[in-house]
Amino acid sequence: MKLIGTLILLLSLGGCSSMLFYPEKGQPFTPDKAHIAWRDVSLSAADGTRLHGWWLPAKAGVPVKGTVLHLHGNGGNLAWHLGGSWWLPEQGYQVLMLDYRGYGLSAGEPSLPAIYQDLDAAFAWLDAAPEVQGHPRIVLGQSIGGALAVHYLAAHPEQRSRLQALVLDGVPASYRDVARHTLGTSWLTWPFKRPLSWLIPDADSAVHGIAQLKGTPILLFHSLDDEIVPLDNGLTLYKAAPLPRVLQLTRGGHVQTFADPTFRQVLLRYLEDPRHFNGLRRLGEIPNYDTGTP
DSSP states (O other), X not given: OHHHHHXXXXXXXXXXXXXXXXXXXXXXXXXXXXXXXXXXXXXXXXXXXXXXXXXXXXXXXXXXXXXXXXXXXXXXXXXXXGGGTTTSGGGTEEEXXXXXXXXXXXXXXXXXXXXXXXXXXXXXXXXXXXXXXXXXXXXXXXXXXXXXHHHHHHHOHHHHTTXXXXXXXXXOSOHHHHHHHHHTTSTTTGGGXXXXXXXSOOTTOGGGTGGGOTTOOXXXXXXXXOSSSOHHHHHHHHHHSOSSEEEEEEOSSTTOGGGSHHHHXXXXXXHXXXXXXXXXXSGGGSOOOOOSOO
16 A cells, blocks of 8 residues: 555656656667668757757658658657657658657657647747748658647647648547556456546647537547547547548557557548548458467
């Protein structure tokens, strides 16, 4: 009981941030490792927090098709999430990757609602960058990055109006429900998963904002095998999202979607015509993987 009391105290003191953000400082490697052209980007949030990002230009000789703002998940830093977008420059999509406050080389500590200032800084950078102007814009939000994007865009229609599409990958519909799922995976916390989960603020969750994104084409990737953000989150967001929207079921681990060339191709085809491409609609078309487990 002493341990449970400690858990409750920590959750009460840390609130949402202690459960949602798991940043890693530093820069373990750069896109050079993947033989990708890049440059460092320095941004400043409204409260003065200095932020770091990477700009991945379209491959030399490839016509620019658009600009992708890649908002990564809640663990590590942008280096560990390069797998989500390293392949886009070769296809003509230039990419801005952002490390939120407290992640990688960015200053500060992550928390809600301060982190929305980081998204605001990224959009302001896109608004000012000459190489972005005149090209379609896409937001790719993976895991919590997608939830942050939905909440931000719901409150900023002027930025939403500039988007060709919003792409969500393994996004939690409800922070509280995912916390409840996580607490339920341990015998120690399972009996307390419901009361402990109520300590997680849920007002910013994607399910409460996605209905406001009217007119923005939305593609939702979600894996049948996701053990971190269960499939029912993807289904919930899909049902709440306004038209036009597409739910693309995938296989594999959490936000490992673009490790599979099939789903890289799905995204590319979707971006050619976000209002009409329906994705792979039959389960027989969706690749499966032998996990080696019975």
